[in-house]
Amino acid sequence: NQQSLPIEFQAPVEILSNHISLILREQPLVNSLLEQIAAVPVAEHLDDLTTHLNQDQQATDLIDHQYHRYLLIFSTLLVVLLLYLAVRLLRSFAEINRVNRALQAANETLEQRVERRTQQLKDAQSELMNSARQAGMAEIATNVLHNVGNVLNSVNISADLVSRKLRSSKALGLGKAMQLINAHQGDLGTFLTEDEKGKLLPGYLNQLVEAIALEQQGMSDELVQLSKSVDHIKDIVSTQQSYAGASTLLEPVNISALMDDALRMNAGALSRHHVTVVKAYAPVPEILADKHRLLLIMVNLISNAKYAMDKLSERPRQITLAVESVGNETLKITVKDDGEGIPPENMARIFTHGFTTRKEGHGFGLHSCALAAVEMNGQLSAHSDGPGLGAVFTLTIPLTLAGSSS
Incomplete structure (x- = not known):
């Protein structure tokens, strides 16, 4: 409920x-x-299932055995491969050690060879520097000799003129007149007033005095010119002697005066080849520099510019010298010529030792200039627009004022 x-x-x-x-x-x-x-009938089906399961189990066991065999084979091969690689690794390690030892020995040998080669190069460079310096001094001496020779030509001309004037001097007529006077000492008055020759003698003596005075003036002028030529020779020699030392000490240098000295050493050759020099000197204070090396460079550059214009005939031969300071830190000197120019293929070799385009050249000049520029912590470079378009050589060196503490 x-x-x-x-x-x-x-x-x-x-x-x-x-x-x-x-x-x-x-x-x-x-x-x-x-x-x-x-x-x-469950029992019969269970027996069939059991049979199938047993068969599957057997197949599975067979596959497992095959897999085990495969795995064993693979493991064996892997072990063999590892052993092979280990042996190769050991051999490679030994080879690497051997190669390292060989490389170390070769490196030591190479270092020794490099040291020897470096020393040889230093010795060769030192010898080359000495040769270049001697060549530069020879270039200066050659220019000095050329200039002295040119001045000696003027000396010889003046001396020859004086000698000829002395040989043909009117003073010889004075001796003849004196012979006539001495021959008529007893009747000198009668001889001068009545004899035909005697009457002409006073006028002849007056003319002779005037002629001798003119001769003396001419010989005096030639002797003055001769004296100037001798003084010029002394000036050239003294200029060369002032640069004859090989000192590398820095000293106060007046750039304009040094450029004029370089021109003076080339004056004879420049005059003989009818070369006009244009000076473009900007105001530059006195600097501290190696005067000898600077003169060597300028003498060579001016001489090189003169040679570059030897074949010019259709236009004037002109060299332009320029001096200026760049940024109060660098002195820049340029030598420009209107000569034959520099072909592009020669531009890379222009400063190479022994390279020259002149038959009588030795290839030391520009090379010694480049070395001297490097010695002064500077640089010498060249530029040309091509054959027939002239060339410009530029020297740059540090601008150290003579009054500065540096």
């Missing part, structure tokens, strides 16, 4: 009653299914 139960039990009892009713309603169907299942 569900209604007589407490309220809290009524709902669960209702659910239980529904379940029981469902079970009683489905029980016949479940029993029928169980009977059908019981009629199935």
